[in-house]
Amino acid sequence: MNIIGFEKSVGRERYRIAQIKKAVFCDLIDDWQEATTLPNELRKKLQENFSLQINAKIFRSQDGKTTKAKIKLADGSAIETVLMQSSKKRNTVCVSSQVGCALGCLFCATGRMGFRRNLSPDEIVEQVIFFARELKKEGERITNIVFMGMGEPFLNYENVIESIRILNDADGFNLGARHFSISTVGILEGIEKLKKEKLDINLAISLHAPDNGLRSKLIPINKKYPIEKVIKAVDSYIKEKKRKVMFEYILIKDVNDSDEQAASVARLMKKHLYHVNLIAYNQTGNYFPSPINRRKKFRNILMRAGVSATERFRFGLDLDGACGQLAGRTHCT
Ligand code: SAH
Numbered sequence: 435m436n437i438i439g440f441e442k443s444v445g446r447e448r449y450r451i452a453q454i455k456k457a458v459f460c461d462l463i464d465d466w467q468e469a470t471t472l473p474n475e476l477r478k479k480l481q482e483n484f485s486l487q488i489n490a491k492i493f494r495s496q497d498g499k500t501t502k503a504k505i506k507l508a509d510g511s512a513i514e515t516v517l518m519q520s521s522k523k524r525n526t527v528c529v530s531s532q533v534g535c536a537l538g539c540l541f542c543a544t545g546r547m548g549f550r551r552n553l554s555p556d557e558i559v560e561q562v563i564f565f566a567r568e569l570k571k572e573g574e575r576i577t578n579i580v581f582m583g584m585g586e587p588f589l590n591y592e593n594v595i596e597s598i599r600i601l602n603d604a605d606g607f608n609l610g611a612r613h614f615s616i617s618t619v620g621i622l623e624g625i626e627k628l629k630k631e632k633l634d635i636n637l638a639i640s641l642h643a644p645d646n647g648l649r650s651k652l653i654p655i656n657k658k659y660p661i662e663k664v665i666k667a668v669d670s671y672i673k674e675k676k677r678k679v680m681f682e683y684i685l686i687k688d689v690n691d692s693d694e695q696a697a698s699v700a701r702l703m704k705k706h707l708y709h710v711n712l713i714a715y716n717q718t719g720n721y722f723p724s725p726i727n728r729r730k731k732f733r734n735i736l737m738r739a740g741v742s743a744t745e746r747f748r749f750g751l752d753l754d755g756a757c758g759q760l761a762g763r764t765h766c767t
């Protein structure tokens with residue numbers, strides 16, 4: 435799919451832009467001939483210059499709640515996008531922002547792939563439109579978009595924000611800003627920029643360790659963006675936006691899940707508008723997930739210390755569609 439810049443082919447009749455946006459983002463057409471509000475000549479012109487095709491393969495989890503799409507891009511690169519459907523009519527799409535990731539976090543399958551390139555706004559939007567078209571067949575729609583797929587969104591800041599603007603546009607897809615979340619490892623420049631944006635989207639920070647020693651081991655970029663600097667940037671963000679910030683914490687067996695570490699996390703996180711989301715580790719390499727009783731104990735320590743904390747439900751384990759498992763495995767080709 436490549437539709438960025440279609441406005442230029444429209445000419446002087448500006449109302450056509452709204453008609454095209456409605457056809458592509460609301461009616462979710464996959465062929466310009468279906469845009470029956472447009473004159474034939476314009477449809478032909480659009481067809482020649484802007485593709486609506488999305489080249490994807492779909493994989494469903496056994497419980498039917500998670501669907502993974504492997505999308506092939508024009509240059510042959512493949513990216514993965516995941517749809518998570520919860521019973522409360524919540525349809526969340528987890529999108530990728532890069533092909534691979536340069537940051538090489540030790541626990542993450544994407545990190546092990548290395549970095550190929552940034553995705554364009556079109557390529558980010560396409561992931562959402564793919565699942566919007568699928569859901570439309572069931573009479574449903576996307577309710578949330580999270581940038582928690584492959585890549586570090588703040589290392590592709592402009593394209594990520596542009597894709598959000600397109601999907602937020604009231605004439606088009608019209609998904610409210612509060613339904614978008616960006617997860618970052620703590621790129622300070624990104625947090626600073628987001629603070630100044632008019633868009634009120636949600637910010638999530640991947641914490642995963644309470645001290646710089648361990649965090650630098652798990653997330654090598656922590657040496658450049660250590661915990662205290664990330665927290666300072668988040669505090670300034672909260673002061674400006676007055677919005678809750680979520681801290682993600684994967685529980686890895688015998689690495690970051692002890693009672694002492696829980697107490698240290700509690701000391702860091704006991705702040706106004708801070709929220710901790712505990713995530714069961716999806717095994718991808720040498721680490722193992724914390725057992726359930728450990729996860730419960732960890733959460734209890736946080737709650738007793740007065741920290742707002744929840745545990746995230748795991749989706750799509752049987753198809754490698756869960757967080758950090760997106761790495762273009764061979765069984766998807
Ligand atoms: N690069 C960004 C966003 C993509 S990763 C970031 O790191 O925040 C999205 C989330 O999945 C992050 O919180 C990341 O730490 C987490 N994650 C990575 N590998 C995981 C794994 N194997 N199991 C569970 N969560 C994982």
Ligand code: SF4
Binds near residue numbers: 538545
């Ligand atoms: Fe990149 Fe995020 Fe994976 Fe780290 S956890 S390697 S930042 S995608």
